[in-house]
Amino acid sequence: MASDFSRPHLLGIKGMDAAAINQILDLAEHYVEADYSDHAFAEKCRGRALANLFFEPSTRTLASFELAGKRLGMDVITLPVAASSVHKGETLSDTAATLDAMGVDLLVLRHPETGAAQAVARQVSCSVINAGDGTNEHPTQALLDALTMRRHKGRLEGLVVAICGDLKHSRVGRSNFHLLRTMGATVRAVAPKAFVPDDAAELGLEVFDNLERGLEGADVVMMLRLQKERMAVAELPSPVAYFAAFGLDAERLKKARPDAIVMHPGPLNRGIEIASDVADDPARSVILDQVRLGVPLRMAVLDLLSRG
């Protein structure tokens, strides 16, 4: 196993040092520009088995783990959770043990409960990758976001990153806070008061409850979706009122640096947290680049964990 990334699992960014983060990003760079048409890495992880186990919806994360595993030559299975024995009452623990017993080497898990990936990791002998656990962490999203920022801005250290929207319920926000603070960026939490994380001070965040002020001089503007599925109905603002107060449009974006990039982990809720013309502006939006870089970044993670 490589020296910095000496861990059997990828459960979160919290506790990961700059050397380990850089090791993953540097290896991802190696996979970014590769020509996959001739199956260049098909022998890399041949014989290893990867299982995707997703208890919540996913488009980008699931598809990119599948593609990343296949490009490395792995045997990839995606358990159709709704059509599996979970539907017959099987627990997460028993489902994970079942896949482990089949000899799966890497288990990619998304689950609505905070701590689900940690709990499974304690129980199985394979490597576990957290693909999102409740409101806690989504480490590969923060890593691909960092790769995107580094490629567009040339560095992470010293960047002013405004992360805006429903930060309280966002695991993407939380993983990004940990990563960006570790890498020496200034991180702003820009959110209506009700959506500021309770531990914002502990996390070392500058808090702004006004979008325009939070965007002033930012190098990176990251917008987040309202995580409706994690809110009580009474907490949910009306889409029109929310966009009026906290939606990113071209006028508000002028407050950020003229060369600021706009990011979003997806899925987009157009006209709620972001206007379509901003999301689709090729001069500012790097949203599809985030998606593109998600595949090589996940290849790097699978490659490193497979060395164990």
Ligand code: ASP
């Ligand atoms: N896809 C990301 C997640 O699973 C972001 C989101 O759903 O808003 O956390």
